[in-house]
Amino acid sequence: MRFVIAGNSAAGVAAVETLRRLGGRQNHITVVTDEPGETYSRCMLPDLLAGKKTEYSIRLRPPDFYRKLGVELLGGVAAVALQPGEKKLLLQDGRELAYDRLLVATGARPVLPEVPGAEARGVFTLRTLTDARLIASLAPRVSRAVIAGGGLVGLKTAYALKTAGLDGVTVVVTSPRLLIRQLDEEAAALVERELRSAGINFIYNARIKAFVTGSGGDLAGVELEDGRELPAGLAVVAKGVRPNDTLVGEAGGETGKGIVVDRYLRTTLENVYAAGDCIQVTDRVTAQKVSSALWTLAFEQGRYAAANMLGLARPYPAPLTRLNSARFGTVDVISVGRLEGPEVMARYDPLRFTYRRLVFDGERLAGFILAGKVDGAGVYTALVKSGRPAWTYRRQLLEGRAGSVALSNFLTFH
Amino acid sequence: MKDTLSVDPASLKMLEIARERGIETAWDRYLAQQPQCGFGELGLCCRNCNMGPCRIDPFGDGPQKGVCGATGDIIVARNLLRMIAAGAAAHSDHGRDVVETVMRVATGEAKDYAIKDENKLKALAAEFNINTEGRTVKEIAKELAEAVLEEFGTRKGYIQTVERVPAKRKEIWERLGLLPRGIDREVVEAMHRTHMGVDNDPANLILHGLRCSISDGWGGSLLATEFSDVLFGTPQPVKGKSNLGVICKNAVNILVHGHEPILSEMLVAAAKDPELVAAARARGADGINLVGMCCTGNEILMRHGIPAAGNFLQQELAIITGALEAVVVDVQCIMPALGQLAACYHTKFISTSPKAKFPGAVHVPFDEHHALDTAREIIRLAVENYPNRNKDRVFIPEDITEYVAGFSVEAILKILGGTLNPLIDAIKNRSIRGIAALVGCNNPKITQDYNHLNMVKELIAKDVLVVETGCAAIASAKAGLLLPEAAELAGPGLAGVCRALGIPPVLHMGSCVDISRILVVAAAIAGELGVDIADLPVAGAAPEWVSEKAVSIGAYVVASGIFTVLGTVPAVLGSKVVTELLTRQAKDLVGGYFAVETDPFRAAELIINHIDEKRAALGI
Amino acid sequence: MQKEVLINFDRCLGCRSCQLACAVAHSTAGNLFGAILNGEKPRTRIFVHQVGGQKAPLNCRHCEDAPCIDACIAGAMHRQEDGTVTNVGGEQQCTACWMCVMVCPYGVIRSDAAGTMALKCDRECRDEAGVPACVRACPTGALVYAGVDEYSGRRRVDVLARALQQVSGNF
Ligand SMILES: Cc1cc2nc3c(=O)[nH]c(=O)nc-3n(C[C@H](O)[C@H](O)[C@H](O)COP(=O)(O)OP(=O)(O)OC[C@H]3O[C@@H](n4cnc5c(N)ncnc54)[C@H](O)[C@@H]3O)c2cc1C
Ligand code: SF4
Ligand code: SF4
């Protein structure tokens, strides 16, 4: 069989590995990617900016990965069109790739604000290695940077630039506080304190009106809607991502908050599967349709999609689409599932410098936040995910005694 | 040296037999205990109250405090103090039994015993300010015994016998608050302090441990030695035989095992009873053969030349020979395994002390009032058991080694012509580089006798005179090191001294309570030189130590100013504070300190370096 | 057959010998006294917990579809030939993002003391006979290293599988 995979990141790599692991060597596998070079970890791009990692050390797989698995890699070439009837994928350079099964794992791209000056030299998004290289080459030549967006990518970028040595790093946040989609007020405050002590400034309830250019078209500053002007030689926009679903959409496939797939990760197009940031999924807890947009999900979807492409019929269970882990200095935060719910309990544990918030919906743990020390977080995640009654464990969970909860679970079935 | 269980050929042969017959020994049980609990090995578990048990994670990962808040340092220190207290209690309770026997002799209740060393009695009386003029031995003995029994719980400032230490030593103890009160008080106080929520200062706990141990070494143990001498005579050099080969194929064999001489002395007498000997012959035996084990063995070997069948790890092996009609025990270091083992043979396992009963033992209560009668009864049990012996299961290794034992302080003085000066001169002119005291048990963690013998050989080869007690001494006996001919193995200086005096390079000074004899010699030499014990080119070692008694010994030897090397690791490493205190700070506080070295060659080197350092400081 | 550290819950006394042995096996000295004397601070990867009167250790189950492997953004978490799931000894280095911590349903991945990498049961503790340190240390036989079938047949497999499924959802 001929498998073609468009996309060479989390979902693509997981699919390649699974196709080989479960399907043996006989199938022909081709991977197409519009990025040059080998696969790397997108999530670690901030570490690269910060100077904590090198391009070499953020590789996701070793250089001989494709050769060893006997996979053909077509790098630096975009797939531009899909002909599901002919089972062909058309490439930018005119090549046509025939497939028996196609996996679309094209991920997502950042949203750019429609404000004047957004195209100025010095205004970036951070999604690809190329983005990171450009930012990294400019950073040493400027002293001030503005980050638009108080989400995870924005804050990670801000922290990275600060670590890289920029004098002034200001984060402009539309919301009244940072990480509004991930954290509650207390946890966000812990993160903010950590970031402020690292020297990062925050401006809340603010929107960017324009990117101001100076002589030669270089970025000079950022103008806010309230009229304030922030001088800056570098700006990074981190206002979320949009799924790369056009390939399927234009070929007549259904899309919504991304490519629509069934529980076998099949698109509405025959023999076309999709996985990763480019698809729409149904949240396990809220039952809402959302974009996938998480590394872990991209990886497991890649795995499931591959199994299904091999005909193994592995239904992909509805995922948790809020599943975040981040580190800011000494503060680790993990936030999973719902932020709000019928029953919320929260407590700061001064002995372990850890804030814990539990959201219950009836017997079920619907979500949680851990900020500070996060050991044992997976036990909470498992409860959110499985939906098993968890109310009886609320004390242990609130006190961080995850181990005994894990053991209870184990024993219950012994 | 892990590949063999013992360096003693007799032990190895018996272990082979044990394996063939499917009999379990301490070595097997040691293996079965592997792995041993790391918290215990580090001294980090506490069971002192019922909020516990608690244990401390040594790597700072898990809990760092017990429920009460006790840290690893506190727990280690408390555990160590309890070990010292137990060891001190064992020695000193033994001491009290001996003094009480003297008392009963004086009152006429213990008619089978007599005062054998009147000189020593009088000297002790003088030490305790008891008038001897115109009084009978019994009168003196009674008053002395009363005074001494009082010492065990003395209410005066400190015990009388502390006056035996050099003035400098006493000053140090006084300054540190280490002058010991009676052992009862020190042990009780140790138990009090280690109770939950009492003493929680590691240093304070350890200092009390030292005081408690001093009350043992210079009190309870010393009195055990002195009163044993009063009662049974002060040992003089005596020849004898050692190792399992001393068990006779054609005799009624009785193994005396344990620690106190009170019972064994009577057994020695009863075994000579013509009527019992005749009874043995009537049953086809050549006669009655009494042999000793552990410190009871030491007590009777050094006073009567009774053969020593072996040391601690050979107690089971002796039974496995199949040729023991009885194993008679009193207290301490008697493996409770003996009952079951004896049941595999015809051997009668006879316990005698109300304090020490064992599963599988016949209990024949021994009391001083009817001592000889009880002893006869015990021997009779053995004699009557002789026909039950299964000759086919008898295997006695041929190994027998001769020895000379019985070097009490008095004996040494006599050899030296009445004063210590010849010894001191020999030390000064470096014929004798220094003195090392090797003491203690056998431990299945170490190839039996391997550490003992190798340390002894290393030391004497470098002209260090070795003095020994307990199972260490028996190890040397079995290896022929307690013979004057062993001088061949000594360095030229020491060999010369040995040849001139006709003594072995390794002096057997008695049982484990007799370590007090070593202290007394050390104190006397220091006194003669006008220095402190800590200034002498002297060191101690417990190369294969096992028991809590050894912990107390180690503590009082160090407290007396003597550097001491331990051959098995004590359960203190869980606390840096306590470890530092014992291995470093102790040096500044009391002069003595500990080192742990499981390799006998390196241990000997540590001792030699220490001795050379002390020599240099003394300018000799 | 692939071997697993199986847990016989009824036997655990809660002595934590397994924890200590695991830590020691991951020390440079490789033995308890040595590690203590060097002042090392090795960390355990097995954890004894208590539920009611029941004490038992938990360590990595080396899940078949290990969620930690999916979650690892560094590509450090991987499966070795013998089935061991580990983030050491592979091509990529752990970056301490705690994604694996977030998804391990048994809570047995944890941070190292410095917070610089995730630690988990990596079976880098096996002796010449291939037996892991915790198993060797357990005085009661509560830990057994065996192929699941060898151990006690289907029943236990079912129990493990069921527990796994229920605890972790359908990964
Ligand atoms: C800075 C940063 C930090 C992040 N941190 C986290 C985090 O902590 N946790 C988390 O869960 N997620 C994080 N994410 C999100 C995470 O990186 C994505 O969820 C994940 O990379 C999605 O993987 P994917 O394989 O679906 O797609 P992508 O990683 O987006 O990769 C898409 C692939 O498709 C290729 N491609 C796209 N279009 C075409 C085309 N037309 N033709 C050919 N090839 C094409 C691209 O070259 C690429 O190889 C972060 C993202 C960023 C940018
Ligand atoms: S005394 Fe303290 S450390 Fe010991 S068992 Fe009690 S609470 Fe635990
Ligand atoms: S903490 Fe390390 S092993 Fe775990 S997911 Fe992150 S990089 Fe991978």
Ligand code: SF4
């Ligand atoms: S070593 Fe065994 S008995 Fe002890 S805690 Fe671990 S599993 Fe339980």
